Amino acid sequence: MIDLRSDTVTRPTAAMRAAMAAAAVGDDVYGDDPTVHRLEERLAGDLGFAAGLFMPSGTQANLVALLCHCQRGDEYLVGMEAHTYKYEGGGAAVLGSIQPQPIVPAADGSLPLPALAAAVKPDDPHFARTRLLALENTWHGRVLPQDYVQDAAAWARSVGLAVHLDGARLFNAAVASRVPARTLAAPFDSVSVCLSKGLGAPVGSVLLGSADLIAAARRWRKMLGGGMRQSGLLAAAGLHALDHHVERLAEDHARAQRLAAGLADAGVAVLGHHTNMVFIDVPPARLQALARHLEAGGVRASIGYLPTVRLVTHLDVDDAAIDRVIEVVRAFQAARP
Ligand SMILES: *Cc1c(COP(=O)(O)O)cnc(C)c1O
Secondary structure: OEEOOOHHHOOOOHHHHHHHHOOOOOOHHHOOOHHHHHHHHHHHHHHOOOEEEEEOOHHHHHHHHHHHHOOOOEEEEEEOOOHHHHOOOOHHHHHHOOEEEEEOOOOOOOOOHHHHHHHOOOOOOOOOEEEEEEEEOOEOOEOOOHHHHHHHHHHHHHOOOEEEEEEOOHHHHHHHHOOOHHHHHOOOOEEEEEOOOOOOOOOOEEEEEOHHHHHHHHHHHHHOOOOOOOOHHHHHHHHHHHHHOOOOHHHHHHHHHHHHHHHHHOOOEEEEEEOOEEEEEOOHHHHHHHHHHHHHOOEEOEOOOOOOEEEEOOOOOOHHHHHHHHHHHHHHHHOOO
16 A cells, blocks of 8 residues: 555654664653653754653644643634644643634635734633644645744734744754754744654654743643653654654655646646645545545545645655556546546
């Protein structure tokens, strides 16, 4: 199977498994795991933060960040297509009593400043207290314009909001834009980064922030069941990914571009390709047939989860796989009724 549903489907490489097997470990809930410390310190150092905290998932890292920034009855401003709002089970509301204020995003994923400004509530008992702006980079594969990020963060600070970045694919943004991840992260009070997406680790995200924020995050992580014991095994995979799988994200981006060009050539309506993602438009009446055709041809894509069909390139997809996917889709187009 050529699995293009997501970059989360990558399997740990032999070298990554070897690094995991060789990891020095301890009980991380007692603060004893040297490999977890190395990962947290490494990413905090690389991204310019005082501290980091290793967590089982990006969902938990974002939720913990929201719990650190907002109290019960506070609200956060977030894109209505953002992961934290739409794809994390409503955790901020369910578990944090934090009200999301969704904002309609512009086509490039930015949340327009006038819409943000209009959503900030006055200090009045009628309203939730607006406390935080959450952005996402990349957003559906798109790199947020850094000028926008700087303006939005400066505006947020000027009205007393903290700023969080869901940077699940921050390194895709950095590699694609040739701007250091540290620069992309600089405007934020906290950043979450996924190791289990394009970076190819089996598990794990890291939340970065100030020493105080990370101390609070450690308590929330424990409460949410995210305190792990000999998690150095997993952190070793993350360290290996940071050493070996960051620069190569450029290959995924190039393959997404090649896939988009090939699909367009096969007559498919390509809506866009951004970093490692390709979005195509297929008439709703043909989606089921496409899913069956792809499955029979040994290809998987995200169908029915977004309004469009999404194909994601990653570590386990080579050039031959891209050619194969284009051929399978070409055959589907040729068989069009
Ligand atoms: C995958 C993802 C997350 C959450 O990560 P999980 O590890 O799957 O919980 C958060 N934000 C974005 C943008 C993501 O793509």
